[in-house]
Amino acid sequence: MACEVTRLRIIGEICLHTFDFVSVGAYTKDTIVTRSGTRQVHGGGYSYSAHAARLLDQRVGAVTRLAREDVDSTRLLRESGVEVMVRPSEKSTVMRLEYPTTNVDERILTVTDVADPFRVEDVVDVRAEAILISASIRGEVSLPVVKAIRERARLLGVDVQGFVRIVTPEGKLAYQGWPEMSEVLSLVDVLKTDAVEAEFLTGQADIRVAARKLASFGPKEIVLTHKDGLLVLANGEYFEQPFRPVELRGRSGRGDTCVGSYLSSRLQSSPEQATKWAAALTSLKLEEEGPIRRTRSEVEELIRRQYS
Structure with a gap:
């Protein structure tokens, strides 16, 4: 039987799918608790980053793990033009994110269920200019799967979390300490971390020093987010831009959106331009809960006004 490419495909026969940008990661069923109330949100780094990449009118795919009853969580991605490839899991990852203070980087995360890990066969049919591994928890993507994805991407991005x-x-x-860090990072082109993770891995509170130390393991570019903005280290040069949301309402998914917008932009822009694009797009995402739902023209207008 011929392979029919659809926007949503539950794994069956093996067909080759070619994209500009692909995100790989488990869906997370999130409960977000802040001082303003409690909300249920469809989460997962794979979704936030794919939504961000779609603003550049690229061919975007997303490979995810979720329980069958949560398949409808992919509707927004499919409606925006992303081809979602679902790998069924007995359970979806279920997470609770509590923000006890006004410091958006201070949060308590708890997990009650975890999706099945990805397997090599889950990615064999995917090829892309850039693939971003947006896992949430260790074990979701193993070293053999990272190696398989490396063979299928010109640029490989990995989120430390x-x-x-x-x-x-x-x-x-x-x-917890990362035993395979050296081996994984030797395969990576673009590494995403936040300030807390960077200090944990390197022992360095200075984000520039931490970024350079992480780069020494092999990644060509480091994308480091913090509460005020974005630091990028590329080709030995630093680029920095602030986040400038009018109102902060959507902290969850900040880093996923930022690296998704940066890596997809790098397919057609310099590190300096991609840093501006990522900072501006992430600023607009921070104004609303959930994935970015703004337009390319709105990001470009914000860059003209705030990042010239």
Whole structure:
């Protein structure tokens, strides 16, 4: 039987799918708790980053793990033109994110269920100019799967969080040393981290020093987010831009949106231009809960007004 490419495909026969940008990561069913209330949100770095990449009118795909009852969570992605490739899991990852203070980088994360890990066969049919691994928890994407994805992408992006975060016996997310760090980072072109993760991995509180130390393991470019903005280290040169949201309402997904917009922009722009694009797009995302729903023209207008 011939392979029919659709926007949503549950794994069956193997067909080759070619894209500009692909995100890989488990869907997360999120409960977000802030001082303003409690909300249920469809999450997962794979979704936030794919939504961001779509603003550049690229061919965007997304490979995710979720329970069958959560397939409708992919509707927004499909409606925006992203081809979603669902790898069924017995359970979806279920996460609770609590923000106890006004400091958006201070949060408590707990997990009650975890999706099945990705397998090599889950990515064999995907090829892309850039693939971003947007895992949430260690074990979601193993080293063999990273190696398989490396063979299928010209540029490989990796988010640190999916390799340093573990679920404790109490169900909380915590950082733990990354035994395979050297081997994984030697395969990576663009590494995404935040300031807390960077300090944990390097012991350096200075984000510039931490970025340079991470780059020494092999990544060509470091994308480091912090509460005020974005630092990029590329080809030995630093680029920095602030986040400038009018109102901060959507902290969850900040880093995923930022790296998705940066990596997709790098397919057609310099590191300096991609840094501006990512900072501006992420600023607009921060104004609303959920994935970015603004337009390319709105991002370009913000760049003209605030990032010239």
